[in-house]
Amino acid sequence: MSEVSPLTVDIPCEPWIGRNDGDAPEHRRWWQAVRPYSPEALAASAHAAASDGVRSRPAVLLGFRSEEGVRRNKGRLGAIEGPGAIRAALGPLAFHLGRDVFDAGDVTVVTGGDEFPGDLEGGQERFGTALAAALDGGALTVGLGGGHETAFASYLGVAGSQRSGGVRVGVLNLDAHFDLRDEERGTSGTPFLQMARAEAAEGRSLQYAVLGISRPNNTRALFDRADELGVRYLLDEYTTRETAETFVEDFLADLDAVYLTIDLDLLPAAVAPGVSAPAAVGVPLEVIIAVVRRVAASGKLLHADLAELNPAVDIDGRTARIAARLVDTILG
């Protein structure tokens, strides 16, 4: 008998909605710009962007509807609704991007229980396969989480893509937590240790940096593990625009490509209440936007994702709006 629930399903994306000021390009909002993903449409768009030299590479959005990792990590449930909430907040925003955007829908992990855990590992594999295909099709990809177990799903896609072959790829995490827990099964608290082990199995070492670490929200054991693994980190209380930009520049200098992951609990809990595990101090949104711009402008951004949005505990969609603004910034 399988120890995992067989109920995992994948669903196509919901229709995008938003305010309608007209159909002309100057009235365009995200809901009017986003098109359904197909390999053919992506290929045509990537080809057009490469030939005209003006438009940027197309973007593909891919949702990871999962809170199974959060459940296993004893967090507050609700992150499974994160991808839909981010799309709902993005839909009405004005569209200023010089690139096509495709929506590839969601990979869904049905939340399990202690007796029958959900099939998180199967969902991460499926997300990774879909992500690698979009990367190999020439897209800049954005994962919409989901708990931070989304990060290991993203890693599988990045590692499985031809675009990460033979180049120095690093992982930049904006997060109050290291997420280096050592557990029997993957959770939302383990993805970067899982990556470190997967890289070690390939004879490589994970290039991992975290910005915004909260000292009281990570035990000494986690700091020790970070040190053992050579993780670079900047504490939340020392994260200003200047220190953050220097930290990111130094990290990117040794890399050819970067996977950027943003855990929304990096923000002050008062600003972004809709997360599974809020941290009190956090990093101001202005600093996060400056960092995201710096990463995007480096030309090294391969893939980005957002994690831990929990609409069930959000207030008036505040955290979802921030997530939407960050997606817009990543692609802008």
Ligand SMILES: N=CN[C@@H](CCC(=O)O)C(=O)O
């Ligand atoms: N995704 C990570 N979550 C944190 C949760 C910490 C907490 O519940 O306080 C972690 O595992 O460290």
Ligand SMILES: [Mn+2]
């Ligand atoms: Mn976190």
Ligand SMILES: [Mn+2]
């Ligand atoms: Mn995290």
